[in-house]
Every structure is written in structure tokens, then in C-alpha cells.
Amino acid sequence: MSETVPLQTPDVLVVGGGSAALCAAIAARRSGASVRMVERAPASLRGGNTRHARNFRLMHDGPQWYVPDSYGEDTFFRDLVRVTRGATDQPLARLLIRGSADITPWLIENGVRLQDPAGGAMPYSRRTAFFLGGGKAMINALYATALKLGVTIDYDSEVVALSFADNRRCTADILHAGSIERVTARTMIACTGGHQANLDWLRESFGPAADGFMIRGTPYDTGTVLRLLFDAGVKPVGDPARAHMVAVDARGPKFDGGIVTRITAIPHGIVVDRCGQRFHDEGEDARKTHFARWGARIAECPDQIAYLILDAKGLERALPTALPPIRADSIAELAAKLGLDPAAMETTIRQFNAATDATGDAPLNDRATTGLTPPKSRAAVALTEPPFAAYPLRPGVTFTHFGVAVDDHLRVVRNDGTPAHHVFAAGMIMAANVLGDGYLAGLGVALSTVFGRLAGEAAARQSRTT
Ligand SMILES: Cc1cc2nc3c(=O)[nH]c(=O)nc-3n(C[C@H](O)[C@H](O)[C@H](O)COP(=O)(O)OP(=O)(O)OC[C@H]3O[C@@H](n4cnc5c(N)ncnc54)[C@H](O)[C@@H]3O)c2cc1C
Known part of the structure; x- marks a missing residue:
């Protein structure tokens, strides 16, 4: 002892x-x-x-x-x-x-x-x-x-x-x-x-959503x-229902994943929920710490799960990760591997690609979608080049804003x-x-x-x- x-x-x-x-x-x-x-x-x-x-x-x-x-x-x-x-x-x-x-x-x-x-x-x-x-x-x-x-x-x-x-x-x-x-x-x-x-205390403050947190x-x-x-x-001081959360790889351990399970490539692709729908501007924050804003957004998603989707160009720009991405040669195959509806995902990506600038002359940071909701305000590059890749994402809790x-x-x-x-x-x-x-x-x-x-x-x- x-x-x-x-x-x-x-x-x-x-x-x-x-x-x-x-x-x-x-x-x-x-x-x-x-x-x-x-x-x-x-x-x-x-x-x-x-x-x-x-x-x-x-x-x-x-x-x-x-x-x-x-x-x-x-x-x-x-x-x-x-x-x-x-x-x-x-x-x-x-x-x-x-x-x-x-x-x-x-x-x-x-x-x-x-x-x-x-x-x-x-x-x-x-x-x-x-x-x-x-x-x-x-x-x-x-x-x-x-x-x-x-x-x-x-x-x-x-x-x-x-x-x-x-x-x-x-x-x-x-x-x-x-x-x-x-x-x-x-x-x-x-x-x-x-x-x-x-986890029980988190459930008291965040409701059943807490079951989806890492x-x-x-x-x-x-x-x-x-x-x-x-x-x-x-x-007490602070609020038990307020937490610092970041986007982490859903395949990591429930506890103690540390910093290596953070997913830092969100600006290079798009993020969809379990229905295959985009729900937030992936280009809004291009800083290195952008993933810290995505934890709370994913916590709002159905089942607290989301997926970062990249094509070969995005994957090349992404930093290496502890767990390799899930890869496929087509969007439909990728959706099937993730357990998502292939048709819904293909529609989302078709609409996204149609809203990007096909000529691709502008610097990456100036490329925004047009006529798309939600927009992607930076690095809006069509997802066209196989292999396609995905990371399943969950909210990873660092700490709560609560104490004595x-x-x-x-x-x-x-x-x-x-x-x-x-x-x-x-x-x-x-x-x-x-x-x-x-x-x-x-x-x-x-x-x-x-x-x-x-x-x-x-x-x-x-x-x-x-
Ligand atoms: C993945 C990750 C990365 C981070 N990176 C950074 C960073 O780079 N820079 C930074 O400033 N902060 C970072 N933080 C936050 C930082 O780690 C913490 O804010 C800081 O370490 C807290 O120190 P602490 O001693 O208060 O708590 P902890 O280091 O968490 O220590 C608490 C201790 O209390 C013990 N304990 C709990 N209950 C009991 C009990 N009933 N009886 C006896 N012992 C008990 C635990 O076993 C543990 O050893 C990170 C946090 C995480 C999760």
C-alpha cells in the first residue's frame, strides 16, 4: 500500500x-x-x-x-x-x-x-x-x-x-x-x-446523452x-452540466485515451451525423484547436456520434492519427462500413460538391460553399477523389466546470x-x-x-x- x-x-x-x-x-x-x-x-x-x-x-x-x-x-x-x-x-x-x-x-x-x-x-x-x-x-x-x-x-x-x-x-x-x-x-x-x-453523475447533469461521452x-x-x-x-462553484469536450475518435478507449485520440482534421472534410446529414460549418474555425469546439456539437447529435468524411486530398492534408481511418473506394461503400444509409450520404456529398467552386483557383482558406446550409466557409473542396476515408467521432470530456x-x-x-x-x-x-x-x-x-x-x-x- x-x-x-x-x-x-x-x-x-x-x-x-x-x-x-x-x-x-x-x-x-x-x-x-x-x-x-x-x-x-x-x-x-x-x-x-x-x-x-x-x-x-x-x-x-x-x-x-x-x-x-x-x-x-x-x-x-x-x-x-x-x-x-x-x-x-x-x-x-x-x-x-x-x-x-x-x-x-x-x-x-x-x-x-x-x-x-x-x-x-x-x-x-x-x-x-x-x-x-x-x-x-x-x-x-x-x-x-x-x-x-x-x-x-x-x-x-x-x-x-x-x-x-x-x-x-x-x-x-x-x-x-x-x-x-x-x-x-x-x-x-x-x-x-x-x-x-x-458516469452516473454525468448522467444526472447531461441526461442520457452522457452515455455517449468518452x-x-x-x-x-x-x-x-x-x-x-x-x-x-x-x-459548490460552477455548473456540473458545463464541460470542456473535444472531438475524439469513437473507437478509442472509454477512459484514458489521452491526447492521441483527438481528431484534428475536421477543416479538411465534412462532418455528418448518423443520418448522413451535415450539421455545422466545418470551416468556421481553422485554428489548431478547432476540435475543442466540436465536442459540444457532437454531444448534441443523435446518439452523440458523428463522422468526419474525407477524400484522398483531405486525407493527405490531415495529420496522422493513432487509429487509421476507415477507408473505401466509393462513398456508398464507406457509408455501408460506417452503418450509415448510403443513399443519404451520397446525396449529402453530391449537394456539398455542387456548392463548391469547381475551378479551384482560390487559396484554400478563401474557398467557401455557395447556397448551402449549413455553409462550409473555408477549405470547401469537393470530395471526389478515392479512396474516401472516415473517422467516427464522439465528445471526449476533459473536465467539468464544477467544484468547491x-x-x-x-x-x-x-x-x-x-x-x-x-x-x-x-x-x-x-x-x-x-x-x-x-x-x-x-x-x-x-x-x-x-x-x-x-x-x-x-x-x-x-x-x-x-
Ligand atoms: C487528455 C488530457 C490532456 C490534457 N492536457 C493538458 C495540457 O497539455 N496542459 C494543461 O495545462 N492541462 C491539460 N489537461 C488538464 C490537466 O491535466 C488537469 O487540469 C490537471 O492535471 C489537474 O491536476 P489535478 O492534480 O487537479 O488532478 P489530477 O491530475 O486528475 O489528479 C487527481 C488525482 O486524485 C486521485 N483521486 C481521485 N479521487 C480520490 C480519492 N477519493 N481518494 C484518493 N485519491 C483520489 C486520482 O487518482 C488522481 O491521481 C489535460 C487533461 C486531459 C484529460
Whole structure:
């Protein structure tokens, strides 16, 4: 169960095993507290959704070896207000942004390695830095550091009950191998991610459509601790029926598909529903992140399924995918392979092709359909060249915009507005305070590392006073 002798009465109990938990545990330990960390996943699957992450967002005043140019506090703040449409707690947002300015040296000091952008392996970004070896290497480095510092780490250990009513101690029941251990700690930090892997909870919020969703990350983020905190009177923040979803390959795994199942070639073809009908402008957004807008659209389709259809020209422009596309020499054969009505699909493609510019002289980005509803406003090229290819698409949930309210010391806030002085939260479980809607690349790990570190330091301080 444990890599070291478990502490029965730690100063700080950190619940979770992703980047928020690791940063909290390391920061609390470095501040002199005794720390026990409990991760629900087995050691081989430790690290939550952080395993899948590639980069994190950071404010910086000038170029560093790991990030070019600059990205100032106000620009970061404006970006956040824009994507959240104002659904952000401004003091917490400023705390996050300022904390991101020195999180990189702290992570490096704690063993994390970054990519040198000059190597050219990653896309140019002045807003984010990339982990060398991805999120998995990042969490492995932090686990090694936490152990070296003397953090007690338990795997296969799920917190299933909590009590912290007396404002002095917290008790947690930890389920491991069928038995329960009760731990009493001076302070606790909840870092258990969101509840997006809880299919029943998703069904409560999204209805039967949730059955058609894929979960891009860990199956262990089921919101057990989130629910326990609500039951203990902690205030919810955000909306459980709002989620960040992207278009993923429907043939991928139900959980943990990570980033490789994303389908990024939508602007190169057309998307049809299970009736063979187009339902949205595939050229509307030609940015690299366009797939993030398609998750919610596919969630609205019958059975939450759609199909990207390409011809040989589109396939050539598409990036390689983890799973090969389904191919056929004719549209009718392709439709049959997908289980769609061949006649309906042939009609859709005939109408689409007729609405494209047959001369094909204009640059790709200027080619729009005429007289078609919905239009395709960019890269509207007739699908004529075999082989034809398809990817079945489903909505892939990254996270929900829902969690516990915290104050600017990262203490959880009760329904009556008072903070619980010895219970803290960091990472995705409290992200909705700052990210009530939308998403900015790299914000997830910025939130988990910066708030994890701050919560760890605050919990260690608090543990000295109780
Ligand atoms: C496919 C994918 C790609 C992503 N890419 C990026 C990216 O490139 N950049 C970025 O910034 N963000 C990215 N994100 C988002 C980012 O991964 C998360 O926002 C961030 O990792 C959250 O960290 P966390 O520590 O709060 O949660 P997690 O890393 O999810 O950790 C939660 C932990 O809590 C544990 N746990 C859950 N319940 C219990 C319990 N009851 N008892 C004990 N332990 C429990 C889980 O096992 C898990 O270890 C991505 C997410 C996904 C799914």
C-alpha cells in the first residue's frame, strides 16, 4: 500500500495523486510539515489527468530558455476573462497568474524537466512551456522528489469519508484492499481532480446523452471527495452540466485515451451525423484547436456520434492519427462500413460538391460553399477523389466546470460563507473558481501546480497553529 511507513497523524494529509497533490505535498514538506499523500490509483496508473498534459501556462516578463518573448500579467488576465466570459474570481485569478511567474524555477528545483523550444520539436508558444517527456515524466519526477523529502505515499487508497467539523482536526477514512483505515490530520488538502469520470453523475447533469461521452483522462477522478465536501456543507462553484469536450475518435478507449485520440482534421472534410446529414460549418474555425469546439456539437447529435468524411486530398492534408481511418473506394461503400444509409450520404456529398467552386483557383482558406446550409466557409473542396476515408467521432470530456468554492488562502468555503481553516483545495477540484467557463491551453496544470504549491505552504503554516 505504502512506499514508506504510513503516518497515522500527519500535519498535512494530501488527498490525490496528480500535480496538485504532488506540489502541495512537496511544498508542505519543504515548509517543515509531516505529510501523508493518498492516491486512489495503483502506482502504475498514478498521476491522474496530469499524466496526459503536455504544457502549462505562465506569466513572464522576458524570454527564458524554456519560453520565448513575454506574456505579461494583464495579457494573461485579459485572456482569462475573455474565455471565461467573466466567470472568474478576480483575486484568485491574479493569485494564479502571479504564482505562475515563479512556478517554473520551483518545478525545475523539484526535478521537473522542460523542453527547449529552440529544439523545434514543439509548436511555438510564448504563453506555455512544455514538459520534457510530457506529463508522465513530470509526475514521475515529482513523485521521486516527494519520496526523497520524506512524504509518505499510499497507492490504491481511496478517501471514502471525511470529517472536519471541529475546526481543529480532520479525519479521513481510507479504503485499501477492502479495509478502512482512519487517519487524523491537523490539516487536509483535497486535490482529487474533477468528477468527469463518474458516469452516473454525468448522467444526472447531461441526461442520457452522457452515455455517449468518452472520458479523456483517468477513471479515478469520480468526485468522491467532491461529494464528501458538499455533504459536509462546502459550497459548490460552477455548473456540473458545463464541460470542456473535444472531438475524439469513437473507437478509442472509454477512459484514458489521452491526447492521441483527438481528431484534428475536421477543416479538411465534412462532418455528418448518423443520418448522413451535415450539421455545422466545418470551416468556421481553422485554428489548431478547432476540435475543442466540436465536442459540444457532437454531444448534441443523435446518439452523440458523428463522422468526419474525407477524400484522398483531405486525407493527405490531415495529420496522422493513432487509429487509421476507415477507408473505401466509393462513398456508398464507406457509408455501408460506417452503418450509415448510403443513399443519404451520397446525396449529402453530391449537394456539398455542387456548392463548391469547381475551378479551384482560390487559396484554400478563401474557398467557401455557395447556397448551402449549413455553409462550409473555408477549405470547401469537393470530395471526389478515392479512396474516401472516415473517422467516427464522439465528445471526449476533459473536465467539468464544477467544484468547491475556496477563499484566497485556498481554504474551502462553507455554504454560510465561512472558510474551514484547516481544509484546503487545489487543482481541478477548485478550478471552477477561476475557470467558470471555456479553456486556455496550459491552464489546467498552471492551476494545479500554482495552487497546489500555495495550498501546501498554507496548510503547513496552519498545522503549526492547531
Ligand atoms: C487528455 C488530457 C490532456 C490534457 N492536457 C493538458 C495540457 O497539455 N496542459 C494543461 O495545462 N492541462 C491539460 N489537461 C488538464 C490537466 O491535466 C488537469 O487540469 C490537471 O492535471 C489537474 O491536476 P489535478 O492534480 O487537479 O488532478 P489530477 O491530475 O486528475 O489528479 C487527481 C488525482 O486524485 C486521485 N483521486 C481521485 N479521487 C480520490 C480519492 N477519493 N481518494 C484518493 N485519491 C483520489 C486520482 O487518482 C488522481 O491521481 C489535460 C487533461 C486531459 C484529460
